[in-house]
Amino acid sequence: MPPHPLQEILQPKSIAVVGASETSEGGRYLSSLLKLGFKGQIYPVHPKHDIVLGLKCYPGVRDIPDDVDYVIATIPSSLALNLIDDCAVKHVKCIHFYTARFSETGRQDAIELEKEILRRAGKAGIRIIGPNGMGVYYPAWGLSWTPAMSSQPGSIGFLSQSGSVAFEIIESAEVRGMHFSKAVSYGNALDLNESDYLEYLSQDAATRLIIIYIEGVRDGKRFLQILRRTTPKKPVIILKGGRGQSGTRATASHTASLAGSMTVWNTAMAQAGAVSVAHIEQLLDTAAAFYFLPPAYRNHVGVAGAGGGWSVMAADLCEEAGLNVIPLPDAIRQALKKAGNPVWDWVTNPVDFSIAVELGPSFITKMMAENPDFDLNIVFLDPQRNRGALSSDVILNEFPWSDLQKKPLFVVLLDWGKTAAGTDLAGSELYRDLRNKLIGMGIPAYPTVVRAANAAGKMINFYVDQNKNLTD
Amino acid sequence: MPPHPLQEILQPKSIAVVGASETSEGGRYLSSLLKLGFKGQIYPVHPKHDIVLGLKCYPGVRDIPDDVDYVIATIPSSLALNLIDDCAVKHVKCIHFYTARFSETGRQDAIELEKEILRRAGKAGIRIIGPNGMGVYYPAWGLSWTPAMSSQPGSIGFLSQSGSVAFEIIESAEVRGMHFSKAVSYGNALDLNESDYLEYLSQDAATRLIIIYIEGVRDGKRFLQILRRTTPKKPVIILKGGRGQSGTRATASHTASLAGSMTVWNTAMAQAGAVSVAHIEQLLDTAAAFYFLPPAYRNHVGVAGAGGGWSVMAADLCEEAGLNVIPLPDAIRQALKKAGNPVWDWVTNPVDFSIAVELGPSFITKMMAENPDFDLNIVFLDPQRNRGALSSDVILNEFPWSDLQKKPLFVVLLDWGKTAAGTDLAGSELYRDLRNKLIGMGIPAYPTVVRAANAAGKMINFYVDQNKNLTD
Numbered sequence: 001m002p003p004h005p006l007q008e009i010l011q012p013k014s015i016a017v018v019g020a021s022e023t024s025e026g027g028r029y030l031s032s033l034l035k036l037g038f039k040g041q042i043y044p045v046h047p048k049h050d051i052v053l054g055l056k057c058y059p060g061v062r063d064i065p066d067d068v069d070y071v072i073a074t075i076p077s078s079l080a081l082n083l084i085d086d087c088a089v090k091h092v093k094c095i096h097f098y099t100a101r102f103s104e105t106g107r108q109d110a111i112e113l114e115k116e117i118l119r120r121a122g123k124a125g126i127r128i129i130g131p132n133g134m135g136v137y138y139p140a141w142g143l144s145w146t147p148a149m150s151s152q153p154g155s156i157g158f159l160s161q162s163g164s165v166a167f168e169i170i171e172s173a174e175v176r177g178m179h180f181s182k183a184v185s186y187g188n189a190l191d192l193n194e195s196d197y198l199e200y201l202s203q204d205a206a207t208r209l210i211i212i213y214i215e216g217v218r219d220g221k222r223f224l225q226i227l228r229r230t231t232p233k234k235p236v237i238i239l240k241g242g243r244g245q246s247g248t249r250a251t252a253s254h255t256a257s258l259a260g261s262m263t264v265w266n267t268a269m270a271q272a273g274a275v276s277v278a279h280i281e282q283l284l285d286t287a288a289a290f291y292f293l294p295p296a297y298r299n300h301v302g303v304a305g306a307g308g309g310w311s312v313m314a315a316d317l318c319e320e321a322g323l324n325v326i327p328l329p330d331a332i333r334q335a336l337k338k339a340g341n342p343v344w345d346w347v348t349n350p351v352d353f354s355i356a357v358e359l360g361p362s363f364i365t366k367m368m369a370e371n372p373d374f375d376l377n378i379v380f381l382d383p384q385r386n387r388g389a390l391s392s393d394v395i396l397n398e399f400p401w402s403d404l405q406k407k408p409l410f411v412v413l414l415d416w417g418k419t420a421a422g423t424d425l426a427g428s429e430l431y432r433d434l435r436n437k438l439i440g441m442g443i444p445a446y447p448t449v450v451r452a453a454n455a456a457g458k459m460i461n462f463y464v465d466q467n468k469n470l471t472d
Numbered sequence: 473m474p475p476h477p478l479q480e481i482l483q484p485k486s487i488a489v490v491g492a493s494e495t496s497e498g499g500r501y502l503s504s505l506l507k508l509g510f511k512g513q514i515y516p517v518h519p520k521h522d523i524v525l526g527l528k529c530y531p532g533v534r535d536i537p538d539d540v541d542y543v544i545a546t547i548p549s550s551l552a553l554n555l556i557d558d559c560a561v562k563h564v565k566c567i568h569f570y571t572a573r574f575s576e577t578g579r580q581d582a583i584e585l586e587k588e589i590l591r592r593a594g595k596a597g598i599r600i601i602g603p604n605g606m607g608v609y610y611p612a613w614g615l616s617w618t619p620a621m622s623s624q625p626g627s628i629g630f631l632s633q634s635g636s637v638a639f640e641i642i643e644s645a646e647v648r649g650m651h652f653s654k655a656v657s658y659g660n661a662l663d664l665n666e667s668d669y670l671e672y673l674s675q676d677a678a679t680r681l682i683i684i685y686i687e688g689v690r691d692g693k694r695f696l697q698i699l700r701r702t703t704p705k706k707p708v709i710i711l712k713g714g715r716g717q718s719g720t721r722a723t724a725s726h727t728a729s730l731a732g733s734m735t736v737w738n739t740a741m742a743q744a745g746a747v748s749v750a751h752i753e754q755l756l757d758t759a760a761a762f763y764f765l766p767p768a769y770r771n772h773v774g775v776a777g778a779g780g781g782w783s784v785m786a787a788d789l790c791e792e793a794g795l796n797v798i799p800l801p802d803a804i805r806q807a808l809k810k811a812g813n814p815v816w817d818w819v820t821n822p823v824d825f826s827i828a829v830e831l832g833p834s835f836i837t838k839m840m841a842e843n844p845d846f847d848l849n850i851v852f853l854d855p856q857r858n859r860g861a862l863s864s865d866v867i868l869n870e871f872p873w874s875d876l877q878k879k880p881l882f883v884v885l886l887d888w889g890k891t892a893a894g895t896d897l898a899g900s901e902l903y904r905d906l907r908n909k910l911i912g913m914g915i916p917a918y919p920t921v922v923r924a925a926n927a928a929g930k931m932i933n934f935y936v937d938q939n940k941n942l943t944d
Contacts, residue, residue, distance in 0.1 A: 163779070
């Protein structure tokens with residue numbers, strides 16, 4: 001297969017940032033290139049400056065001595081058409097218009113201007129990213145949106161129609177130990193659209209997992225076709241914005257999208273094998289499951305480590321998430337009996353640690369890890385409960401992690417709302433320390449069981465369906 | 473109406489703690505009475521000590537010189553029957569059995585013992601709380617479960633079949649600025665059961681809001697009758713444990729409850745006007761809405777303060793939570809036009825602050841607060857986004873809180889997962905500071921829009937239904 005056309009576009013050798021004074025949005029893009037170590041030529045363009053951030057600045061794109069591959073435009077929309085003419089002279093391959101206030105305003109003149117941009121760029125062979133989007137985050141190539149973004153590459157490919165949502169998702173993902181191959185915030189999708197980007201990520205070897213925030217599609221048929229071809233190779237998680245009447249109204253003023261019917265959408269997503277989520281938290285929770293964990297092709301879950309009430313609720317929430325909370329396998333019961341455990345006949349799955357306290361967390365969870373009746377496990381850690389004097393290492397050493405990690409393992413690290421309150425600083429520190437050490441071991445940590453159960457359910461369901469389709 | 477029989481039981485003048493050595497569970501109850509300043513007589517009872525925590529200790533209940541109102545029993549189950557005989561001599565009115573390992577073990581001898589306890593206590597006119605429960609938390613009377621629990625009384629009455637769930641709910645609620653009138657963790661509900669406690673809280677003047685974690689009911693007909701009478705007076709939020717097959721199995725080993733059919737349960741709850749929630753997070757979120765906010769009898773919500781993508785998703789999530797995200801009222805549009813605002817024709821509801829930035833948060837939210845088309849408002853604060861240099865006061869001073877608080881106001885205080893990660897300490901501090909100041913103003917803060925929207929939807933739905941029934 002020949003390389004996808006976007007591969008060349010997204011690996012420019014030279015970039016001009018148009019509208020780059022030191023304090024402007026253009027300056028922010030310039031700093032980002034410098035900070036993330038973009039290796040090609042960088043040309044600031046601004047009519048009023050000679051030097052910007054230590055680089056020679058040009059009054060216009062035409063004044064740049066060489067050809068330019070890629071342009072980041074942060075200028076007002078009224079200057080867009082002239083810019084395209086200038087870029088045509090310099091054989092620019094792609095312009096990312098950060099510039100906004102086009103069709104999303106709903107105003108006729110802005111809509112007409114957008115059309116003319118597309119026409120004129122097309123004539124010059126220039127592709128457009130945006131307008132009204134943050135553009136490309138590609139840490140391994142030195143491209144990002146702010147200097148604060150991580151330079152560490154990872155395996156998530158991310159498409160977002162919204163810039164602010166993209167920021168939040170990327171930063172929140174980084175906090176949870178997940179990193180990105182490429183992300184595109186593509187806004188109004190005037191030229192290059194969701195289908196082009198998805199096709200590219202689908203073929204991109206560095207991308208193992210694709211996540212999408214989308215408000216509306218430009219070409220539904222093509223998008224579904226590509227989606228269907230992608231999901232057997234890598235999971236695709238989709239968060240749809242504009243599901244209801246008011247959300248649809250809001251998408252129009254945000255990215256000029258037509259949101260369409262949700263019934264049709266949901267059916268199409270299910271048939272294409274995509275994982276649908278309802279909000280950012282769920283998107284991140286589900287992404288963490290796919291990012292860190294091996295697949296499992298059956299839904300028998302073992303749950304251990306909580307007290308009685310939490311065990312009851314964990315069972316409910318796992319079941320409601322589509323998991324099968326099987327009874328404790330007889331082999332484990334018999335092993336408990338043989339070990340002389342006094343509650344062997346009483347313990348069930350979920351294993352209630354308030355009654356199974358004699359067992360110690362290690363003994364029972366090791367058996368759960370090894371027993372083939374369980375396909376995945378959920379383990380509770382409660383750092384704030386009678387643990388004041390314990391260090392994170394003491395707590396962690398109670399569990400046989402390397403055994404447990406042979407199957408998908410979800411840890412519920414109960415928070416009790418305290419980390420946000422900061423009323424118990426030692427408790428907060430312990431919580432963070434545990435959380436970061438778990439992430440370091442490649443174990444996703446969830447603050448509540450409902451979030452762990454939902455992520456587990458969505459992941460298992462994906463693999464079960466995938467397996468079914470492959471063996472059909 | 474004569475005072476409810478539980479009123480006298482829960483306001484004992486003297487308490488004996490049976491099994492109270494300094495390091496035991498009994499000692500913990502003793503410390504709690506001392507710490508929370510219980511004003512009556514306290515009698516530690518333990519065969520091996522003369523003094524416990526500075527108080528004279530008695531070898532048995534019979535050795536206490538006076539009569540005793542209330543006994544907290546932490547002794548093994550094998551000693552329970554003898555204790556009842558001793559308590560009968562001292563005219564004890566109620567024994568709280570913290571003691572566990574009765575019918576919840578599923579073992580015949582334990583089930584028989586429980587029955588005999590009930591029979592013998594009944595004969596002696598002694599009421600039983602528990603067994604297998606934490607008992608009574610009544611901060612205004614000096615009763616609690618651990619010395620760490622807050623002595624500050626509030627207006628939530630709380631029933632919990634589970635002790636560990638009760639702990640988590642109480643501590644998490646305190647962190648969010650909510651306090652309790654009374655809480656009872658009643659475990660196996662051998663004698664006094666959920667109906668008795670609910671009836672008492674229903675009549676209790678200090679209780680404005682009732683929250684319940686329940687696994688199974690002893691007498692469904694009576695419970696529903698009392699529930700129906702309660703909800704017109706005060707909201708009742710119910711979290712049901714044991715909803716599915718595996719959860720039902722787990723309730724049996726936890727509190728020996730029969731969970732029953734969820735279809736029947738859900739219909740009954742809806743008919744009785746109770747607010748059903750699915751997990752602890754949702755229980756606390758919903759409780760915070762009722763605890764802090766005035767009622768509203770229509771569901772027209774105004775949303776402001778987020779960027780474009782968040783505005784789209786806020787609209788979806790509000791709608792999915794049963795709220796009506798109406799278009800921006802024309803009066804507000806015209807006022808914007810009159811003020812010379814360049815985006816007056818483009819702004820909608822949710823108000824996207826990335827396009828309405830010229831307005832300033834104060835101008836638009838004040839109009840939303842004052843416009844009668846909106847019944848409630850949701851306002852976003854994003855402390856981690858381009859706010860590095862701002863203090864919480866600067867951020868808070870941008871909004872007209874006293875105007876906004878005339879209607880139910882939900883604040884979404886976006887977290888980006890950072891408070892738990894501790895990677896951005898200044899950001900975490902700012903977050904906490906904002907959150908605690910909002911709580912201080914009586915404004916509930918939610919870390920995500922889905923949680924705010926769900927809490928708002930459940931609250932408004934309750935008041936709309938209540939209003940409908942009252943005017944029928």
